[in-house]
Amino acid sequence: MKPPTPTSYLLLAPLAIILLVFVLRPPSRASSDGLGALCARRAGFADVAVAPPAEASPSPSEPAQPEPDFSLLVGVLTMPSRRERRDIVRMAYALQPPAARARVDVRFVFCSVTDPVDAALLAVEARRHGDVVVLDCAENMNDGKTYAYLSSVPRLFESRPYDYVMKTDDDTYLRVAALAEELRGRPREDVYLGYGYAMGGQPMPFMHGMGYVVSWDVASWVAGADEILARNDTLGPEDLMVGKWLNLAGRGRNRYDLKPRMYDLSWDMDNFRPDTVAVHMLKDNRRWAAAFRYFNVTAGIEPSDLYHLP
Ligand SMILES: *[C@@H]1O[C@H](CO)[C@@H](O)[C@H](O)[C@H]1NC(C)=O
Ligand SMILES: *[C@@H]1O[C@H](CO)[C@@H](O)[C@H](O)[C@H]1NC(C)=O
Numbered sequence: 001m002k003p004p005t006p007t008s009y010l011l012l013a014p015l016a017i018i019l020l021v022f023v024l025r026p027p028s029r030a031s032s033d034g035l036g037a038l039c040a041r042r043a044g045f046a047d048v049a050v051a052p053p054a055e056a057s058p059s060p061s062e063p064a065q066p067e068p069d070f071s072l073l074v075g076v077l078t079m080p081s082r083r084e085r086r087d088i089v090r091m092a093y094a095l096q097p098p099a100a101r102a103r104v105d106v107r108f109v110f111c112s113v114t115d116p117v118d119a120a121l122l123a124v125e126a127r128r129h130g131d132v133v134v135l136d137c138a139e140n141m142n143d144g145k146t147y148a149y150l151s152s153v154p155r156l157f158e159s160r161p162y163d164y165v166m167k168t169d170d171d172t173y174l175r176v177a178a179l180a181e182e183l184r185g186r187p188r189e190d191v192y193l194g195y196g197y198a199m200g201g202q203p204m205p206f207m208h209g210m211g212y213v214v215s216w217d218v219a220s221w222v223a224g225a226d227e228i229l230a231r232n233d234t235l236g237p238e239d240l241m242v243g244k245w246l247n248l249a250g251r252g253r254n255r256y257d258l259k260p261r262m263y264d265l266s267w268d269m270d271n272f273r274p275d276t277v278a279v280h281m282l283k284d285n286r287r288w289a290a291a292f293r294y295f296n297v298t299a300g301i302e303p304s305d306l307y308h309l310p
Pocket of ligand 2: 295296
């Protein structure tokens, strides 16, 4: 091969710059799995959409384990303004023992961020933690956010699908390892698992919104089910509506009720159980503190002369 002429160097220069940009840029899911497109309408927000996992702080729920039996995406639906709560929830996940032989990724899920202050702070949060997903929807609780989440996930994570997709909230303490043990022996398809809610004589027509899992095929079905939109079935109590979609379509037939291991924390905070999969109604710091104490998260602190806790 003859050495490149000065002209070909010139031609290569723009290519080199492009390559450099790609190499210097942390691997962003936004470029590979379509979220960029999702948020493209909101110019400038695509970079916030799915941040690359922060190099310095690998998620403890992604242990370097060979060959996981299955994978689970946990989406915690939250809002930009709930920064303090998110900080607590993030620690709650980070300080858990990792699930054995399972790939579990926890992501905080937002609708479009319109306020410029929120957008800047969330961009920084996304850079730091790399666990943020911003969907193309208006921030809401019962106005289609769950639909936006479940229907976007198959496309957003197309390049590296999960076996299961979970929706949960920022007032739920989820014990990932306990959930993983529940999932390990289950089917990987047509699954709908959570706190089964009894209604109209049926044992579990839907799973309570504190946290439920569907298999990837169910999420993919939701993404393509125009009938849900045609019936305006994205509006209304989100957990009940998910049950309705699946019931009408005969989906999610592998239903598993994790009561009593999933439950609401009582007013007196006296019903924690050692075999908890998820405890809900952690609506203030006092209740989170009680959960951290009960589950021995506080007990893990190293002795030190620098503090006297707890
Ligand atoms: C869905 O909502 C739209 C807007 O509110 C309304 O025009 C339409 O009639 C509704 N469709 C059904 C099937 O209820
Ligand atoms: C917390 O630690 C105590 C003392 O070691 C133990 O008895 C208890 O079972 C632990 N609680 C949980 C939920 O693991």
